[in-house]
Amino acid sequence: xSGLAIFTGIEVLFFWMxxxxxxxxxxxxxxxxxxxxxxxxxxxxxxxxxxILFAIAWAVSAILExxxxxxxxxxxxxxxxxxxxxxxxxxxxxxx
Amino acid sequence: xSGLAIFTGIEVLFFWLxxxxxxxxxxxxxxxxxxxxxxxxxxxxxxxxxxILFAVAWAVSAVLExxxxxxxxxxxxxxxxxxxxxxxxxxxxxx
Amino acid sequence: xxxxxxxxxxxxxxSTSAQAREDGFGTVVHDDxxxxxxxxxxxxxxxxxxxxxxxxxxIPDMNPSIDDSRPGFTTSEFAxxxxxxxxxxxxxxxxPGLRLETVHxxxxxxxxxxxxxxxxTAHAQIKRVARHFGASxxxxxxxxERWDYSELVDPHDIHDVRPWEExxxxxxxxxxxxxxxxxxxxxxxxxxxxxxxxxVLNAYSxxxxxxxHLSNYFNxxxxxxIPAMSxxxxxxxxxxxxxxxxxxxxxxxxxxxxxxxxxxxTLYTDLELDEYYDxxxxxxxxxxxxxxMHCADKCPSKTIPRDIKPTFYTSEDTxxxxxxxxxIKKWQIDGQKCHDYWIESGTTCGTCLATxxxxxxxxxxxxxxxxxxxxxxxxxxxxMAQMDLWHGYGDTFDEKAPAVFWDPKGRSYNGLKG
Numbered sequence: 001x002s003g004l005a006i007f008t009g010i011e012v013l014f015f016w017m018x019x020x021x022x023x024x025x026x027x028x029x030x031x032x033x034x035x036x037x038x039x040x041x042x043x044x045x046x047x048x049x050x051x052i053l054f055a056i057a058w059a060v061s062a063i064l065e066x067x068x069x070x071x072x073x074x075x076x077x078x079x080x081x082x083x084x085x086x087x088x089x090x091x092x093x094x095x096x
Numbered sequence: 097x098s099g100l101a102i103f104t105g106i107e108v109l110f111f112w113l114x115x116x117x118x119x120x121x122x123x124x125x126x127x128x129x130x131x132x133x134x135x136x137x138x139x140x141x142x143x144x145x146x147x148i149l150f151a152v153a154w155a156v157s158a159v160l161e162x163x164x165x166x167x168x169x170x171x172x173x174x175x176x177x178x179x180x181x182x183x184x185x186x187x188x189x190x191x
Numbered sequence: 192x193x194x195x196x197x198x199x200x201x202x203x204x205x206s207t208s209a210q211a212r213e214d215g216f217g218t219v220v221h222d223d224x225x226x227x228x229x230x231x232x233x234x235x236x237x238x239x240x241x242x243x244x245x246x247x248x249x250i251p252d253m254n255p256s257i258d259d260s261r262p263g264f265t266t267s268e269f270a271x272x273x274x275x276x277x278x279x280x281x282x283x284x285x286x287p288g289l290r291l292e293t294v295h296x297x298x299x300x301x302x303x304x305x306x307x308x309x310x311x312t313a314h315a316q317i318k319r320v321a322r323h324f325g326a327s328x329x330x331x332x333x334x335x336e337r338w339d340y341s342e343l344v345d346p347h348d349i350h351d352v353r354p355w356e357e358x359x360x361x362x363x364x365x366x367x368x369x370x371x372x373x374x375x376x377x378x379x380x381x382x383x384x385x386x387x388x389x390x391v392l393n394a395y396s397x398x399x400x401x402x403x404h405l406s407n408y409f410n411x412x413x414x415x416x417i418p419a420m421s422x423x424x425x426x427x428x429x430x431x432x433x434x435x436x437x438x439x440x441x442x443x444x445x446x447x448x449x450x451x452x453x454x455x456x457t458l459y460t461d462l463e464l465d466e467y468y469d470x471x472x473x474x475x476x477x478x479x480x481x482x483x484m485h486c487a488d489k490c491p492s493k494t495i496p497r498d499i500k501p502t503f504y505t506s507e508d509t510x511x512x513x514x515x516x517x518x519i520k521k522w523q524i525d526g527q528k529c530h531d532y533w534i535e536s537g538t539t540c541g542t543c544l545a546t547x548x549x550x551x552x553x554x555x556x557x558x559x560x561x562x563x564x565x566x567x568x569x570x571x572x573x574x575m576a577q578m579d580l581w582h583g584y585g586d587t588f589d590e591k592a593p594a595v596f597w598d599p600k601g602r603s604y605n606g607l608k609g
Contacts, residue, residue, distance in 0.1 A: 004562070005558065005562060006555055006558045006559045006562055007555050007558075008555070010106075010107060010110075011106060011107075011110045011555055012110075013110075014106075014107045014108075014109075014110035014111045014114065015110045015111070015113055015114040015117070016114055017111055017114060018110065018111040018112055018113060018114020018115040018116075018117070018118070019114040019115070019117060019118045020114075021111070021114070021115060022114070022115045022118045022119060023118060101603075101607070101608040106554075106555070153555075153556070154556050157554050157555065157556050158556075158582070160554070161552050161554055162377070162595055163582070163583055163584060164583070165582060165583025166582035166583050166584060169578075169581050169582045169583065170582070173578070173581075
């Protein structure tokens, strides 16, 4: 999370959130376009991807504010549901 | 530049810089791959796009710190050279 | 900066013959004191400071006035500026032993003074406590009597002048805690005006708060202290020794993070540490100041010299100007001209602080430039300084600046909008 004493941790986090968000959106478009994923599976994948991104942002922010338990907890209560949603969506998409 | 009273201007700026950076990298890869752009033209476009992104980041930050002249100046002395570099690179690639 | 930037550099008359930094590259940590002293150097007397010399002539330290037709000088701005002095003025009115710049005795709580586990723990805890009490920056260094005034003036009787050792009889300081409190960027940008005065004076009140609380911390630990607000010691040399920055063209401290936007104080204590970890640092300020004349150019009283290099003044050079010290290699500032302008303008001026390219709010692009400046050579510094002006930073006498300070847009006072 080094920012070369130029960028703050939050700035670095939001930059990579931007990168990850665009990559996620592109992944979803690819799923719909190339894999002909159904709309219900797309909805699950979108919700899952967004939840995972939110979990990562929360966990890194929690570490930056020196609250490591909040980071662990966010992995449990946000990341895990996100993974479940994404997995369900993925399975639904690939089943077709 | 609204952050819904949740995100600060700087957070919003860095988020969109991340989006723009990935899009730029993908664009450059596409130009090399699909358009068979030469390495010199890619170098010019890479330098140009990096300069443009830097100019945008500087200008938005200057507005956030309430120094509008710094924003205008950065567009002149950073964005403009960035545009020139990118245009030159693009012309070279498309030639 | 690309093609246009290069063209701008050429247009600004950048010389390629400017010398490289002499102290090293990047941020350099020094074992020795990085400012040269001549054998002629001797301790300065507080009696000779411009403020006390003028006070003896009946000239006040400040001369603020109201002019509701001038932005920066309105009644509200006058009141804000004056109110900013509240805490430190109050703390000068207390009895000796309670007031600023007197010896404070240990509290009778512990059977003997507290011993920290080791010097590293002491450094870490003292600095954290100072931050807890509001210090923006803090450094710790050995007491060095060269940086104490030789004589001290009683602020309640300016004709009562006694040697430092007599005034502080019974106290043998060992350690100096140097603290700095930042001034507000938007307010300082309005210099010279009562708005910029307000942030200067408010920083003094902030320093008073921090100093008095930190002093009391040491008193509870069983140590004596002197909270030295603006007298007793020369704060800048102590700040340099404590690694808080370099001396600049204005003769002030240039801090890495806050630049010129910092006010300083010292706390004397008789706690002695086995080791002192804070060392002087330089990060290219002398080189930058050699190539940038903004403060000298913008100074309305021509107090700040335009000499390229810092120089030594001898006792001969300061003849007739006893308010100037000699024997220190630095840019020589004429404090009398400065204070004359304070009185004439009805402000404490501050244009040099506001115009300095290192005076910036805490944003990534300024941190980037600050870092680049530590490694770039002189000619580029000249270019950087020129670009700073072209970008509109460092304006002084800017009648729009108070409006930026007061503008309610983008500010949330009830917490509902962040």
